[in-house]
Amino acid sequence: MSIRVIEDKCTGCTLCVRACPFAAITMQDKLAVIGPECTLCGACVPACKFDAIELIVEQRKPVDKDRYRNVWIVAEQKRGVVQSVTYELIGAGRRLADARGAELHVVLLGAGMDGACKDLVARGADVVHYLDHPAFADYQDEPYSRVLCRLMNTHRPEIVLCGATAIGRSLIPRVAVQINTGLTADCTGLEIDTDGGLMQIRPAFGGNIMATILTPNHRPQMATVRHKVMKEAKPDPKRKGKVVTIEPLKEDAYVRAKVVDFVEEVEATVNLAEADIIVSGGRGLGTPEGFKLIQAFALALGGAVGSSRAAVDAGWIPYSHQVGQTGKTVCPKLYVACGISGQIQHLVGMQSSDTILAINKDPDAPIFTVADFGIVGDLYKVVPAIIDRLNQR
Amino acid sequence: MKIVVCIKQVPDTTNVRINPETNTLVREGVESIVNPFDEYAIEEAIRIKERLDEPAPTGKPATTGKPATTIVVTMGPPQAQAALRQALSVGIDEAILLSDRAFAGSDTWATSYALSKMIEKIGDVDLVLCGKQAIDGDTAQVGPGVAVHLGLPQITFVKKIEEITPKKIRAERMMEEGHQVIECRLPVLLTVVKEINEPRLPSIRGKMRAKKAEITTWTAADLDVDQDSIGLKGSPTVVHKIYAPDRKKEGRVLDGEPADVATDIVSELKRLSLV
Numbered sequence: 001m002s003i004r005v006i007e008d009k010c011t012g013c014t015l016c017v018r019a020c021p022f023a024a025i026t027m028q029d030k031l032a033v034i035g036p037e038c039t040l041c042g043a044c045v046p047a048c049k050f051d052a053i054e055l056i057v058e059q060r061k062p063v064d065k066d067r068y069r070n071v072w073i074v075a076e077q078k079r080g081v082v083q084s085v086t087y088e089l090i091g092a093g094r095r096l097a098d099a100r101g102a103e104l105h106v107v108l109l110g111a112g113m114d115g116a117c118k119d120l121v122a123r124g125a126d127v128v129h130y131l132d133h134p135a136f137a138d139y140q141d142e143p144y145s146r147v148l149c150r151l152m153n154t155h156r157p158e159i160v161l162c163g164a165t166a167i168g169r170s171l172i173p174r175v176a177v178q179i180n181t182g183l184t185a186d187c188t189g190l191e192i193d194t195d196g197g198l199m200q201i202r203p204a205f206g207g208n209i210m211a212t213i214l215t216p217n218h219r220p221q222m223a224t225v226r227h228k229v230m231k232e233a234k235p236d237p238k239r240k241g242k243v244v245t246i247e248p249l250k251e252d253a254y255v256r257a258k259v260v261d262f263v264e265e266v267e268a269t270v271n272l273a274e275a276d277i278i279v280s281g282g283r284g285l286g287t288p289e290g291f292k293l294i295q296a297f298a299l300a301l302g303g304a305v306g307s308s309r310a311a312v313d314a315g316w317i318p319y320s321h322q323v324g325q326t327g328k329t330v331c332p333k334l335y336v337a338c339g340i341s342g343q344i345q346h347l348v349g350m351q352s353s354d355t356i357l358a359i360n361k362d363p364d365a366p367i368f369t370v371a372d373f374g375i376v377g378d379l380y381k382v383v384p385a386i387i388d389r390l391n392q393r
Numbered sequence: 394m395k396i397v398v399c400i401k402q403v404p405d406t407t408n409v410r411i412n413p414e415t416n417t418l419v420r421e422g423v424e425s426i427v428n429p430f431d432e433y434a435i436e437e438a439i440r441i442k443e444r445l446d447e448p449a450p451t452g453k454p455a456t457t458g459k460p461a462t463t464i465v466v467t468m469g470p471p472q473a474q475a476a477l478r479q480a481l482s483v484g485i486d487e488a489i490l491l492s493d494r495a496f497a498g499s500d501t502w503a504t505s506y507a508l509s510k511m512i513e514k515i516g517d518v519d520l521v522l523c524g525k526q527a528i529d530g531d532t533a534q535v536g537p538g539v540a541v542h543l544g545l546p547q548i549t550f551v552k553k554i555e556e557i558t559p560k561k562i563r564a565e566r567m568m569e570e571g572h573q574v575i576e577c578r579l580p581v582l583l584t585v586v587k588e589i590n591e592p593r594l595p596s597i598r599g600k601m602r603a604k605k606a607e608i609t610t611w612t613a614a615d616l617d618v619d620q621d622s623i624g625l626k627g628s629p630t631v632v633h634k635i636y637a638p639d640r641k642k643e644g645r646v647l648d649g650e651p652a653d654v655a656t657d658i659v660s661e662l663k664r665l666s667l668v
Binding site: 021036038039040041042043141142165166167169170173174176177178180181182183184185186199200203204205206207208209210211212213214215216217218255256257258259260261262263264265271273277301319325326333334344345355356357358368369370371372373374375376377378381382384385386388389390393 | 404406429470497498500501502505528529530531532533534536537538540541542546547548549550563565566567568569570571572573574575576577578581587588625628629630631632633634635636637638642644645646647648651652654655656658659661662665667668
């Protein structure tokens with residue numbers, strides 16, 4: 001694989017220099033020169049109006065794509081409860097299956113979850129593949145990936161989606177490498193292109209760029225999907241579908257990395273990822289006591305408390321509250337940022353929230369560029385006034 | 394006992410900005426750093442070595458025989474040497490760089506394949522450590538990929554190693570609402586999260602040692618790799634398009650007296666059924 005500038009065709013117009021997201025192209029003697037920073041992303045190829053850049057991609061012999069059909073969802077359950085990310089995947093998967101004129105299959109590994117199978121059908125599954133065995137009651141990497149690899153090889157789905165959760169991000173990379181196909185992490189958008197392929201859209205470089213990823217020559221096309229980005233599929237009790245039982249093989253339950261205990265952590269139950277409303281405070285609070293006001297505000301709105309990295313680094317609030325690239329990614333219905341300037345690493349963790357309210361005294365703070373509502377002012381005056389107003393209702 | 398740490402040199406994405414005119418990343422002045430999550434993996438490898446080499450309270454050493462060795466590996470351009478030297482400066486014993494244009498364009502499948510071949514060549518590795526993810530791609534897929542290519546079990550998102558001996562490990566895997574306690578015999582691959590430790594700073598002596606250290610460099614020819622499985626050719630996924638996210642919103646700015654602003658915003662939130 002390589003990239004080259006066809007010098008006869010290059011006019012020195014610099015369009016490619018501007019198109020390169022990695023600043024890898026420079027002009028030398030009015031000719032484009034591609035430097036070592038090049039990642040072979042190919043962004044410059046369509047940008048060149050003179051067909052002067054050629055990306056030579058030799059690929060292995062592609063798989064016979066016609067042998068692969070249907071969209072599969074890997075359900076996530078914890079202690080017998082199907083997690084809401086599964087319903088989001090069904091919503092997205094149903095749309096993709098319909099676009100491909102294909103069926104939507106859901107695979108559920110667990111124990112004693114017959115009721116959940118009916119609900120998965122009601123939410124949109126045409127077929128539920130259900131493995132009911134005590135050895136699969138709790139998630140473990142090896143048994144789960146072994147069963148999934150076998151199902152993939154037998155049923156040959158065209159598309160496989162899984163939640164980008166702790167479980168999904170441990171399980172699915174194992175499966176994708178084992179069955180020798182591509183996997184795109186943490187997608188925020190999924191579309192079918194004109195050739196019927198899956199366009200997997202995701203942020204990279206800490207949210208500074210968006211990338212569309214394709215899996216052109218391998219099947220299935222696999223992706224993990226960010227929680228709280230897609231809409232949940234609602235149940236319709238009239239929907240029909242079938243439940244197929246999977247029998248585990250004796251060796252499926254064999255584990256080397258064995259889960260011996262699960263410990264719930266009170267601190268971790270600041271489950272920001274699930275909160276519908278989040279009120280966050282940042283360096284602009286000025287003092288650790290400022291979080292008392294944030295807490296009161298969160299209480300008045302019925303939300304959870306978040307924070308910027310600056311406030312965590314200052315020791316004002318524990319790390320479990322941190323929103324952003326090195327903290328949690330959240331997508332609540334309402335996100336309120338108080339005294340947060342809006343560093344890029346914070347923005348990537350919250351900018352997909354439905355509605356954003358920012359309160360900051362600096363009118364030029366970057367947080368206002370992502371806010372639906374901006375209040376320029378002293379948060380110690382504005383926030384108490386809003387709390388008063390809320391409590392009057 | 395051999396401990397291998399896989400690291401990546403990344404641009405410091407927290408300082409990356411978009412040039413609004415050209416919609417490209419402004420790379421000038423953006424430093425290359427060791428992926429922050431990998432720093433925790435480096436620190437943990439050194440701590441494990443110290444723990445195993447330290448004599449037990451009974452007076453007998455915890456490990457029988459040879460002391461543990463820590464080796465840091467990376468795949469990247471020649472300048473990725475700087476990342477390896479940083480690992481050496483805090484106490485890692487050896488460093489190996491895999492550098493060859495043949496690996497350019499590798500996705501997570503091909504990257505994990507190449508790293509697994511490095512670890513195979515090192516041989517007799519008991520423990521592989523990775524950061525949970527790299528901050529440029531944020532995929533968290535390379536660690537599990539390496540484990541599968543090597544046929545190893547894995548413990549991802551490790552926040553604490555409760556116990557480790559040359560034979561087995563007991564570790565806590567961080568999940569959304571708590572942690573799993575996992576026991577496993579070695580060899581195993583771990584990916585670690587930032588809660589696991591506080592990385593140390595290099596000493597002056599460590600810096601001097603790192604500066605002078607010999608860094609082993611391998612190319613594709615040094616590894617037993619299938620040429621069709623590396624680089625862009627060995628990558629099932631391809632980047633089709635890259636663009637700047639549309640971040641600008643036409644937000645409504647409210648101003649005036651706090652009481653008026655409060656009334657205004659609360660009625661807006663009501664209109665949106667948020668309160």
